[in-house]
Amino acid sequence: MNLRIPGPTPCPPEVLQAMTQQMINHRGPEFAKLLEKTTANLQSFFQTKEDVLILTTAGSGGLESAVVNTLSPGDKVLAVTVGVFGDRFAQIAEAYGADVTRLKFTMGGAADPVEVRRALAADPSVKAVLLTQNETSTGVTNDMKALCSVIKEFDKLLLVDAVSGLAAIDLPVDAWNCDVVVAGSQKSWMIPPGLAMVSVSKKAWDAAAKAKMSRFYFDYGSAKKYLERGQTPFTPAVSLFYALDAALALMEQEGLASIFARHVKMGQYTRDGVRSLGLELFADPRYASNTVTAVKVPDGVDGKALTKVMREQFGIVLAGGQASLEGKIFRIGHLGYVSTKDIDDVMSALPHALRAAGSGRAEAVKTTGS
Amino acid sequence: MNLRIPGPTPCPPEVLQAMTQQMINHRGPEFAKLLEKTTANLQSFFQTKEDVLILTTAGSGGLESAVVNTLSPGDKVLAVTVGVFGDRFAQIAEAYGADVTRLKFTMGGAADPVEVRRALAADPSVKAVLLTQNETSTGVTNDMKALCSVIKEFDKLLLVDAVSGLAAIDLPVDAWNCDVVVAGSQKSWMIPPGLAMVSVSKKAWDAAAKAKMSRFYFDYGSAKKYLERGQTPFTPAVSLFYALDAALALMEQEGLASIFARHVKMGQYTRDGVRSLGLELFADPRYASNTVTAVKVPDGVDGKALTKVMREQFGIVLAGGQASLEGKIFRIGHLGYVSTKDIDDVMSALPHALRAAGSGRAEAVKTTGS
Numbered sequence: 103m104n105l106r107i108p109g110p111t112p113c114p115p116e117v118l119q120a121m122t123q124q125m126i127n128h129r130g131p132e133f134a135k136l137l138e139k140t141t142a143n144l145q146s147f148f149q150t151k152e153d154v155l156i157l158t159t160a161g162s163g164g165l166e167s168a169v170v171n172t173l174s175p176g177d178k179v180l181a182v183t184v185g186v187f188g189d190r191f192a193q194i195a196e197a198y199g200a201d202v203t204r205l206k207f208t209m210g211g212a213a214d215p216v217e218v219r220r221a222l223a224a225d226p227s228v229k230a231v232l233l234t235q236n237e238t239s240t241g242v243t244n245d246m247k248a249l250c251s252v253i254k255e256f257d258k259l260l261l262v263d264a265v266s267g268l269a270a271i272d273l274p275v276d277a278w279n280c281d282v283v284v285a286g287s288q289k290s291w292m293i294p295p296g297l298a299m300v301s302v303s304k305k306a307w308d309a310a311a312k313a314k315m316s317r318f319y320f321d322y323g324s325a326k327k328y329l330e331r332g333q334t335p336f337t338p339a340v341s342l343f344y345a346l347d348a349a350l351a352l353m354e355q356e357g358l359a360s361i362f363a364r365h366v367k368m369g370q371y372t373r374d375g376v377r378s379l380g381l382e383l384f385a386d387p388r389y390a391s392n393t394v395t396a397v398k399v400p401d402g403v404d405g406k407a408l409t410k411v412m413r414e415q416f417g418i419v420l421a422g423g424q425a426s427l428e429g430k431i432f433r434i435g436h437l438g439y440v441s442t443k444d445i446d447d448v449m450s451a452l453p454h455a456l457r458a459a460g461s462g463r464a465e466a467v468k469t470t471g472s
Numbered sequence: 473m474n475l476r477i478p479g480p481t482p483c484p485p486e487v488l489q490a491m492t493q494q495m496i497n498h499r500g501p502e503f504a505k506l507l508e509k510t511t512a513n514l515q516s517f518f519q520t521k522e523d524v525l526i527l528t529t530a531g532s533g534g535l536e537s538a539v540v541n542t543l544s545p546g547d548k549v550l551a552v553t554v555g556v557f558g559d560r561f562a563q564i565a566e567a568y569g570a571d572v573t574r575l576k577f578t579m580g581g582a583a584d585p586v587e588v589r590r591a592l593a594a595d596p597s598v599k600a601v602l603l604t605q606n607e608t609s610t611g612v613t614n615d616m617k618a619l620c621s622v623i624k625e626f627d628k629l630l631l632v633d634a635v636s637g638l639a640a641i642d643l644p645v646d647a648w649n650c651d652v653v654v655a656g657s658q659k660s661w662m663i664p665p666g667l668a669m670v671s672v673s674k675k676a677w678d679a680a681a682k683a684k685m686s687r688f689y690f691d692y693g694s695a696k697k698y699l700e701r702g703q704t705p706f707t708p709a710v711s712l713f714y715a716l717d718a719a720l721a722l723m724e725q726e727g728l729a730s731i732f733a734r735h736v737k738m739g740q741y742t743r744d745g746v747r748s749l750g751l752e753l754f755a756d757p758r759y760a761s762n763t764v765t766a767v768k769v770p771d772g773v774d775g776k777a778l779t780k781v782m783r784e785q786f787g788i789v790l791a792g793g794q795a796s797l798e799g800k801i802f803r804i805g806h807l808g809y810v811s812t813k814d815i816d817d818v819m820s821a822l823p824h825a826l827r828a829a830g831s832g833r834a835e836a837v838k839t840t841g842s
Contacts, residue, residue, distance in 0.1 A: 103496070110495040110710055121491040121711060125480040125664060126473070127789045158530050158666055160706035163689040170686075197688040288707055294495060296528055296666050296709030316540075316686055318567040319533040336530035337658055339666030339709065340480055341491060419497045 103413075104444055107421040108238045108266055108394035110288035110295050111438035113345070117293050120348035121341045128340060134332025136343050141329065143350040144299055147358060148268065148283060150275040153302045155325045156346075158339040161265035161286030164298025166194050167320035168261045168282040172306055173230060174314035175199030180221055180258075181232040182213045182249070186239035186424045191232045191263050198315045203228070209427065210240050210396070212389035215248040222256045230259035230309075236267030239424045241385045241396035241433060243271055250278040259309055265289060265298075269353065270365045270393045270437050281306040290361070290393065292352070292438040293345035302326075365392040368436040368445065375449040376434075379456075384431045393437035396423075398430065400456065405429040408459035415458070416451035473783075474814050477791040478608045478636055478764035480658035480665050481808035483715070487663050490718035491711045498710060504702025506713050511699065513720040514669055517728060518638065518653060520645040523672045525695045526716075528709040531635035531656030534668025536564050537690035538631045538652040542676055543600060544684035545569030550591055550628075551602040552583045552619070556609035556794045561602045561633050568685045573598070579797060580610050580766070582759035585618040592626040600629035600679075606637030609794045611755045611766035611803060613641055620648040629679055635659060635668075639723065640735045640763045640807050651676040660731070660763065662722070662808040663715035672696075735762040738806040738815065745819040746804075749826075754801045763807035766793075768800065770826065775799040778829035785828070786821035 105112050126132045137156070144154045157167060169191075173179065179200045181192035184207045195202050205221050207213050213233070222228060231253050236243045246262075253260045262283045264273055270290035275283050281303040288295035302310075302322055310322055324335040353361060369392030373383060376397050384396035399405040405422060409432055412418045421433040434448055475482050496502045507526070514524045527537060539561075543549065549570045551562035554577045565572050575591050577583050583603070592598060601623050606613045616632075623630045632653045634643055640660035645653050651673040658665035672680070672692055680692055694705040723731060739762030746753060746767050754766035769775040775792060779802055782788045791803040804818055 103494070105495055105497065107497050107499075110498065110707065112495055118492040118494070122488040124473070124488070125475055125482055125658070127475065127477050127791070128480065128665070129477075129791070130783070130789060158528075159533070159689065160528050160708070162706040163529070166689045194688045198686045286707070288495070288710075294709060294711040295498070295707040296712060316568045318564045319529065319536045336532040337480065337656070337665040338530070339664060339712070340658075341664040341711065341715075342666060342709070345711075413500070419500060421497075421499075 104418045104447055106435050106444065106448055107419055108433060108435035108437065109286065111292060111435060111440065113292055113294060114349070114352060114439050116348045116352060117345045120344040123344050125340055128337050129333055133340070136347060137329065137332055137334065140343060140346050140350060143354065147353065148275045148301045149277065150301045152276065152304065153326060155300050155302060155322060155329065157298045157300065157320065157325065158296060158336065159298050160295055161284065161298055162190065163320065164265065164284035164286060164300055165191050165263055167298070167300060167322065168284055169195045169200070170198055170313070170315040170317040170320055171322045172259055172261065172282060172309040172313050173198070173200050174312070176201055177229045178225065178227045179203070179230050179232060180205060180228045182218055183207070184211060184213055184234060184240060184242050184244065185209055185237040187237055187263055188234045191234065195232060210242065210384050211386050212242050212244050213249055215245065215252045218249060219252045222252070222258065228258060230261055233260060233262050235262055235264040235273055236271055236391050236393055238266040238394055239427065241391045241394045242389045243267060243391045244389065246273055247278060250280060254279045259305060266393055266437070269358070269361065272362050275301050287342060287346065290438045291346065292349045293342060296339045296342045297346060365437065368392065368440060368442070369395065371442055372434055372436050372445050375445055379449060379452055393435070395434045395436065396431045397434065399432060403456055403460045405432060408432060408455055411455040411458045412451060416455065418448055418451055474788045474817055476805050476814065476818055477789055478803060478805035478807060479656065481662055481805060481810065483662055483664060484719070484722060484809050486718045486722060487715045490714040493714050495710055498707050499703055503710070506717060507699065507702055507704065510713060510716050510720060513724065517723065518645045518671045519647065520671045522646065522674065523696060525670050525672060525692060525699065527668045527670065527690065527695065528666060528706065529668050530665055531654065531668055532560065533690065534635065534654035534656060534670055535561050535633055537668070537670060537692065538654050539565045539570070540568055540683070540685040540687040540690055541692045542629055542631065542652060542679040542683050543568070543570050544682070546571055547599045548595065548597045549573070549600050549602060550575060550598045552588055553577070554581060554583055554604060554610060554612050554614065555579055555607040557607055557633055558604045561604065565602060580612065580754050581756050582612050582614050583619060585615065585622045588619060589622045592622070592628065598628060600631055603630060603632050605632055605634040605643055606641055606761050606763055608636040608764055609797065611761045611764045612759045613637065613761045614759065616643055617648060620650060624649045629675060636763055636807070639728070639731065642732050645671050657712060657716065660808045661716065662719045663712060666709045666712045667716060735807065738762065738810060738812070739765065741812055742804055742806050742815050745815055749819060749822055763805070765804045765806065766801045767804065769802060773826055773830045775802060778802060778825055781825040781828045782821060786825065788818055788821055
């Protein structure tokens with residue numbers, strides 16, 4: 103299978119092999135070494151000198167951790183959203199009692215720094231801003247440099263969902279004053295899902311000291327306390343730490359600048375391929391993501407049938423549209439462990455699948471196997 | 473290494489091998505099949521016809537999920553605790569605003585059903601009872617049949633921490649009226665940490681409909697909604713699902729009754745071995761756990777040095793004592809993937825290690841390598 107969804111991404115053989123290592127004591131010296139090493143390596147990929155914590159949870163658990171560790175019920179929060187995952191971040195804050203104002207931008211577009219400045223100027227009581235680096239549902243990357251700079255002007259606490267972008271698309275966490283940045287293992291890190299990694303700035307620690315939202319499993323304070331003795335508060339997903347260690351070794355070898363450059367190239371390559379087939383890109387080209395490309399389903403084509411034919415006839419797994427975009431777009435993931443050959447295969451198969459998924463012809467193709 | 477801690481337990485080769493399988497789409501048909509199959513298999517090992525949900529988190533996240541899905545801030549909770557993990561369950565409920573009364577029993581002893589009845593009779597406003605099946609910190613298994621029966625008399629909501637006992641020590645979830653039962657992947661299931669499995673009774677669902685504690689990532693309602701379409705709300709730890717599937721196949725082959733019998737035998741074998749060395753068991757023998765045995769560190773022996781010598785000289789990893797028991801006991805795990813040979817090796821090494829760790833002779837042993 104050519105797994106072309108925006109995460110989980112395929113894992114390199116070194117990563118899969120690493121997971122065959124036997125279990126160890128998570129309170130012993132071997133795990134302490136592994137935790138210290140992976141944490142230090144992550145700091146360099148986060149481009150931060152601040153704390154990085156590794157939590158055993160999905161990316162959304164990481165987002166929850168950012169909210170509950172820094173906020174109190176009733177706190178005013180500005181949620182800047184450009185899609186499904188921006189909305190989710192807002193929902194999490196609401197679920198824990200924050201007073202959330204959504205600043206929603208059109209799906210397929212990016213957040214406008216001017217609008218963000220206006221919103222922050224209009225309401226000085228806002229305590230924190232929720233922001234998405236890379237919106238997986240629409241294939242949009244926000245102009246983080248400009249947005250972070252505006253939020254810095256107002257000295258707000260900045261919580262960033264970088265789950266599908268970090269270590270693929272440049273986000274210098276310290277230089278751009280991000281207070282909590284959340285990454286997810288199954289994305290550019292090329293390992294299976296199950297770990298969320300978060301960076302925590304001094305400002306975020308100050309907020310944590312006063313934050314009153316209920317938390318236990320996701321508490322940063324205990325994570326840091328345990329990290330200082332080479333442990334995690336709760337039993338960590340040991341096999342995923344093996345995988346992470348192996349993946350970070352590969353990433354170090356390649357170097358962060360090369361990784362970014364590779365994703366720029368893969369993004370361009372994918373968009374060029376899509377356009378060459380006469381298909382329309384969904385995202386505003388100025389903000390098109392280099393980890394995932396959203397493509398409009400052409401008129402007369404059944405979006406669901408399209409991904410089905412791609413999977414069943416060509417062994418290529420694409421992602422459909424989420425929420426209001428269901429059936430309207432399909433998405434091609436090109437982050438982490440991916441080659442131009444993988445994208446070539448998508449582009450070769452697409453014309454056939456589009457024909458098959460147009461005018462109800464999917465079944466005919468299935469029968470003849472053409 | 474002979475990993476003899478009460479979790480993570482060693483994984484059978486089939487389980488480690490299963491994790492080398494490449495990633496799949498967690499919203500596609502392959503994962504749906506995997507989720508449906510593992511869920512159905514877990515139901516039989518939980519001995520329940522009710523819902524079983526699989527969460528990507530550690531066991532403690534599973535405990536948190538039980539609390540936040542069924543309770544509201546201010547709810548009166550009776551936390552029956554016989555050790556560190558009973559205390560943790562109580563702390564979680566407190567962290568989310570429950571009004572918790574602790575019914576604490578001596579470390580090494582079990583919970584007394586008579587005392588539990590007295591506590592419930594004394595305070596009719598108690599809504600839920602927190603109970604530990606098998607207390608990992610002391611090596612004690614509670615008399616769950618008697619305790620569950622008392623709690624049923626009073627018709628309370630019963631939340632059970634069965635993380636280190638389920639599928640090793642009999643706990644017929646439906647027959648004994650347990651409302652939420654939490655298990656952890658790295659215990660008797662013989663797979664790496666990272667998944668918590670929970671059963672949810674009808675009564676627990678009724679409670680969930682009214683429960684006001686803040687929750688998002690751990691919400692049972694969305695887990696169930698997604699399960700119905702063969703998905704999880706958030707990206708699941710796919711490689712651990714592969715591992716679980718492989719382990720459940722092994723467990724099915726062995727059969728639940730045989731698994732219980734094997735643990736009874738391993739528990740007895742371990743306790744006999746300990747006693748034959750003239751060492752003293754920590755737990756009340758009537759409630760000694762069949763998954764983990766706690767042993768008193770003899771006078772004149774340095775508990776920390778003992779586990780160090782066992783690890784460094786003999787390649788055997790034991791667990792120390794936790795909290796107030798640090799240095800006073802050591803613990804031998806014998807759950808999941810373990811053989812009598814593994815225990816024999818512990819018993820052969822112990823006399824040497826005890827001598828080495830007595831009177832500061834650990835260093836000498838280390839130097840000579842004897």
